[in-house]
């Protein structure tokens with residue numbers, strides 16, 4: 184058997200890459216340098232100078248994300264350390280680009296036969312689950328898409344003067360996300376079908392990861408230590424393989440996300456044209472993961488709204504309509520979007536203000552919703568001067584009657 188999969192994929196260094204880090208310093212936000220094609224309707228994007236949006240996380244949280252993605256010899260990416268030190272998202276000094284449109288959702292159109300629609304939809308679900316919100320959508324027409332997933336009939340690709348046989352690649356020259364059926368030889372082996380499926384899916388998840396702006400996470404300044412040293416691991420943003428010599432036994436169970444993936448995704452979301460707070464469950468649930476196994480996705484990512492308390496979630500709401508008296512103690516006040524509960528997404532919300540600042544202590548307040556929480560007191564949704572807030576029920580003298 185030929186030894187395959189040591190290069191799962193590469194970032195194809197074609198025309199677009201020549202612009203990285205040079206001219207975009209003088210450009211407006213966005214990639215004005217890249218031509219738009221039907222297969223890449225959204226040009227590659229980064230903020231000027233690779234700057235991240237800084238008002239989404241506190242500095243301590245950025246440092247936590249950095250410490251996770253730093254990784255070790257064969258995991259993580261030390262270039263990403265600059266997210267907390269210089270507030271830039273770069274790979275060895277070059278701005279990391281993404282193809283997420285201005286709506287904050289990567290819209291992909293699939294024409295690949297090697298990557299079936301079902302596999303592509305699973306990959307979208309995988310990233311959405313990891314993010315705790317919708318960030319990838321498979322669209323029905325190319326016109327709606329940011330980029331297209333396609334098969335290429337190429338056999339062998341020159342990368343840095345060397346011929347390589349990757350299974351897939353995110354291009355930066357208008358060709359979209361490419362897969363190479365000619366480079367896939369596992370069908371001729373006795374590997375179980377589930378392994379073959381997982382191997383392809385790992386590559387698909389990997390390339391979509393690049394489209395979201397995530398670099399390789401296999402260790403070192405470029406995250407490519409594992410790829411360079413032919414070290415196979417469990418990290419799909421590096422060299423993932425199953426059932427072959429040197430591949431981790433754990434991969435038999437499928438494609439499992441790591442906290443490094445989640446932290447890198449959280450960082451990438453700070454660099455999109457529409458920045459987003461992603462995978463913030465990571466701050467209280469580090470061991471959480473998503474697993475793809477032969478068409479099935481399992482996840483331990485929590486859903487609901489985490490109100491600044493470690494592991495305390497509200498996950499459902501009951502509508503009530505009562506006027507209740509508040510006590511005099513000062514409590515945190517939150518702003519919660521109920522869509523998170525309805526869609527089973529995740530959001531970690533810090534306190535917006537306090538009852539004292541809102542000047543509502545000792546007053547009768549209109550209570551419009553009731554949320555049981557997974558630990559401790561229920562929370563109430565209240566309406567104050569046409570604004571809705573969520574407050575711990577402990578602050579109320581009276582309690583909601585359901």
Ligand SMILES: [Zn+2]
Pocket residue numbers: 192193194389393399
């Ligand atoms: Zn790659």
